[in-house]
Amino acid sequence: MRARTRRAILDAAVATLSKDSGASLSDVAAAAGVGRTTIHRYFPERSDLITAIGDDLLEKIAAATERARPGEGPALQALDRLCQQYFELGDGLMLVYAEPHLMTGEKWEVETPADLALIELIQRGHTEGVIDAQLPADWVQQLVWSMLYTAWQHIRDSGASKHESLGLCLRSLRKSLAT
Amino acid sequence: MRARTRRAILDAAVATLSKDSGASLSDVAAAAGVGRTTIHRYFPERSDLITAIGDDLLEKIAAATERARPGEGPALQALDRLCQQYFELGDGLMLVYAEPHLMTGEKWEVETPADLALIELIQRGHTEGVIDAQLPADWVQQLVWSMLYTAWQHIRDSGASKHESLGLCLRSLRKSLAT
């Protein structure tokens, strides 16, 4: 099935490129369990594959944001939900964070809806008085992504469980932001 | 002078590769203001250059660690000093953190003296009761590097000043670790 093969290629590409952004298409093909020519059938040029990965990740991030319902309930609990959803992005999270130069489409230049939702949530935390007013929203935004990235890195390096690592991430983040 | 050219190449390579780990030797040469053949005179193969960068950074990290005197005074103040010293590594910090796959010499496999000093300092913070006992030392170690990386990223993205960015970094880190 076309859609099935396409998904396998995209997933394998994210997994492969998140570990080595310079990996060749042969590497991606091997990881996906398909021939290299098949990749070219779905994505004529390398840049087409990169663009498709970016679009795919944007969709996943948007879906994760929606699932977290960032506008509902207390700001800190909403932020927890958002982090949990983003954490599940796994390799995609690593790729977006560690190789931002790959994500250079026009859609990435402007602030995405997900960016805006996070910024808005942080500002809500500020006005509710539950997020340290001395930490600017853009710093907090970077801190959130950085902590999530660190959580995954901790799993890779220390072999910690997902649950354990996310727990440390959320605990550290909450304390950072506390008033 | 030989040593002078060598330094220019190493510094330019760190600056260039920290922005794009796949940059060509021509890019590095241009950044260093030397010809490409000159690079090959000092470092016959690309891998020789990478290795030299790694060795150079290990030395710089060791020197920074020594300057911070991590064994002296209260643990939290020592950690502050260490962060300030590591922060000054600049591009080298970005490279080590964001492209660890480039640093694959035998010297990087084992725990470096700097790693041990940081772990020891964190454990001292634990026994002194000034670092949250629920945060394992290896997590705190990754958190420290992650925060420093985030601080530099914040400078690149938001155009913040070094002083301002380091301030946010230290404030966030101290609060994370507080008991």
Next chain:
DNA sequence: CTCCAGTGGAACATATCTGTTCCATTGTGG
């Protein structure tokens, strides 16, 4: 001034990756 270490650049061979074409194989629905 003269020598020469250090350098830059042209030119070349080689390796790797990319992108394309062509053909054989597979397996699935009719």
Next chain:
DNA sequence: CCACAATGGAACAGATATGTTCCACTGGAG
């Protein structure tokens, strides 16, 4: 069984990066 869409792989051409050789130039030490 047959038709056909999907795939894998061989083979090829082009682009780019790497590594080498050679030669001309320059500026400082003697």
